[in-house]
Amino acid sequence: MCGHYSLTTPIDQLLLRLKGPLPQGLAAHYAARPEIAAGEPVLIQRQEHGELQVGLALWGLLPEWQKQPLGSPRPIHARSETVAEKASFRGAWRHRRCLLPADGYREGRGSRCVWVSRRDRQPFWLAGLWDRWIGPDGSEVESCCVLTTRANGLVAPFHPRMPVILPDGLEDAWLQPADGAGLRALEPLLQPAEQGESWQAVPVRVGGRIPPTDRQLALFHS
Known part of the structure; x- marks a missing residue:
């Protein structure tokens, strides 16, 4: 991904779709984000x-046990x-799974990039992990990463990996802390879902507008 x-x-x-208290000021200051990049703050359900x-949370996982946060890698994927x-991930996998709301994502290599979304433009869940790092002075950094799996038939022509997309209705099961049998029960959700005709992968130019304009979508479907 x-x-x-x-x-x-x-x-x-x-x-x-979101459940529970919102971060202070989110509802008043929420704005559409056509292209969210690694390292930026992102919205998570947990x-x-x-x-x-x-x-x-910042997109780029900083494990709670990390001693040197400034010089450490911050993986955006797991x-x-x-x-x-x-x-880096096993503690969060057991106890701190999360969901990132999205309505499209970019996939591809080199000049062969696509923007993947539902045809109806509705949002969906990217499955992820989150963690909280606490510094010696008591400062806190909350961060997250997106889980990936092998690509399905829609994405495979452009990239061998894709994000894990959680089906609607399974949010509570995903977010519940688990161990042993509970974690094994989640493993089928990590498989690439065949997205069928309800999803689309629209070619986009690197550096071009994401999401594509309505005109670009019309040309793609013509």
Whole structure:
């Protein structure tokens, strides 16, 4: 998965999906974000202390145990096949899974890039992990990454990987802390879903507008 996605869904529609308290000022200052890049603050749905809540986290995971945060790599992706084994991810995999609302994402290599979205422009969930790093002075950094899996038939012609997209209705199961059998029950959700005719992959020029304009979409479907 490339390090760009979009969230242009109007706030009134987005609030129908989000559960729990919102970050202060979010509703008043929410703005469409046509291209969200790695390292930027992103919106996440999570569960903590048994309560659903909405948070803001930097896209690039900083594990809670990291001693030297400034010089450490900040992965924006975690491979679903090895997430339970890697030290950077396994704690968050058990206890701090999250969801990132999106309505499109960029995928591809070199000049062969596409913008992947639902044809009806509705938002969907990117499955992710989050963590909270606390410094010696008590400062906190909340961060996240997106889980990836092998590409399905729609994305495979452009890139071998794609984000894990969680089907609607499984949010509570995904966010609930789990171990052992509970985690194994989540493994089928990490497989690439065949997205069929309800999804589209529209060619985009590197550096071009994301999401594509209505005119570009019309030309693609003509």
